[in-house]
Amino acid sequence: MKVAITGAAGLFGGGLVRVFSSRHTVFPLTRPDADVTKPDEVREVFRKLGPEIVIHPAGMPDLDACEGDPAQAFLVNVHGTRNVVEAAREAGAEVVYISTDAVFGGKKQSPYTESDPAIPPTVYGRTKLRAERMVRASPNSWVFRVSVLFGPGKTNFVEKGLRKIAAGEEYEVAVDQFGSATYTLDAALKIMEVVEARRYGLYHLSNFGGCSRLELARRAAELAGLDPGRTVGKPSEQMGRRAARLKYAVMAMDALKQAGFSPPRPWQDALAEYVGSLPAFR
Numbered sequence: 651m652k653v654a655i656t657g658a659a660g661l662f663g664g665g666l667v668r669v670f671s672s673r674h675t676v677f678p679l680t681r682p683d684a685d686v687t688k689p690d691e692v693r694e695v696f697r698k699l700g701p702e703i704v705i706h707p708a709g710m711p712d713l714d715a716c717e718g719d720p721a722q723a724f725l726v727n728v729h730g731t732r733n734v735v736e737a738a739r740e741a742g743a744e745v746v747y748i749s750t751d752a753v754f755g756g757k758k759q760s761p762y763t764e765s766d767p768a769i770p771p772t773v774y775g776r777t778k779l780r781a782e783r784m785v786r787a788s789p790n791s792w793v794f795r796v797s798v799l800f801g802p803g804k805t806n807f808v809e810k811g812l813r814k815i816a817a818g819e820e821y822e823v824a825v826d827q828f829g830s831a832t833y834t835l836d837a838a839l840k841i842m843e844v845v846e847a848r849r850y851g852l853y854h855l856s857n858f859g860g861c862s863r864l865e866l867a868r869r870a871a872e873l874a875g876l877d878p879g880r881t882v883g884k885p886s887e888q889m890g891r892r893a894a895r896l897k898y899a900v901m902a903m904d905a906l907k908q909a910g911f912s913p914p915r916p917w918q919d920a921l922a923e924y925v926g927s928l929p930a931f932r
């Protein structure tokens with residue numbers, strides 16, 4: 651298949667490019683190739699390349715930046731997605747949208763399923779939900795909600811902590827945020843399976859099992875041979891962040907199961923592979 655991937659210089663975009671390139675013809679699109687906020691640019695690029703599938707992870711994923719500049723967040727996440735969806739339709743391509751657990755309210759005590767109501771308390775969550783709805787207006791589309799990404803190619807929650815600890819600093823993380831963690835390469839592989847099978851729909855997608863941010867950061871430090879005690883847990887309210895953080899956002903992967911796909915491996919196994927692949931911590 652011919653697959654165009656937006657946000658190709660990003661953390662997940664890079665992982666998607668790597669994985670899909672193993673079986674498909676991939677067109678990696680960075681911001682200079684096509685700024686998604688510019689409809690004519692996006693239309694022209696899709697018209698030239700003629701993709702059959704467009705995967706759209708490009709966006710503004712920083713919760714605090716979105717909270718601080720709602721207009722920009724709407725421009726990139728909502729209007730940008732509308733431009734991608736419309737240009738894809740004109741080019742005859744189907745769309746895969748990358749969304750987030752941040753569409754939920756965070757008040758539940760058990761894993762969120764795809765049928766749970768989405769009531770996002772943040773600007774970021776609201777923009778992603780609006781974008782999801784635009785994509786899902788076409789039945790031949792996919793939305794994958796992922797959470798706390800880690801993987802090669804770009805600094806992320808896990809690598810940031812390892813670098814700090816290795817430099818002799820402490821890594822402050824929320825002690826009261828419980829969710830799912832997602833290895834970009836595992837998630838990209840699962841997306842490829844689902845897309846190849848043409849099983850359209852809304853899917854939750856992460857590595858298996860829930861964890862707190864503190865647990866994730868500590869396990870990464872252990873795996874890297876660093877002192878996990880230098881990862882310090884703090885209540886999220888005391889971290890001085892602009893956007894509210896969800897206390898609970900574990901996702902159940904019911905839709906994957908119902909469609910006959912196995913969930914990705916447990917997060918501990920994926921994390922071990924990822925940390926083992928980082929040259930500085932091998």
Ligand SMILES: NC(=O)c1ccc[n+]([C@@H]2O[C@H](COP(=O)([O-])OP(=O)(O)OC[C@H]3O[C@@H](n4cnc5c(N)ncnc54)[C@H](OP(=O)(O)O)[C@@H]3O)[C@@H](O)[C@H]2O)c1
Nearest residue numbers: 657659660661662681685686707708709711750796798799
């Ligand atoms: N990171 C997480 O933990 C997480 C969790 C849940 C869901 N997600 C979702 O996963 C997706 C990917 O996240 P990520 O962590 O990979 O983000 P990322 O590393 O920041 O990558 C996003 C990419 O989007 C590009 N982009 C931004 N504005 C653009 C524009 N106007 N036109 C074209 N490209 C533009 C950026 O380009 P530049 O490089 O030029 O800035 C960047 O390469 C996002 O949709 C996010 O909402 C992420």
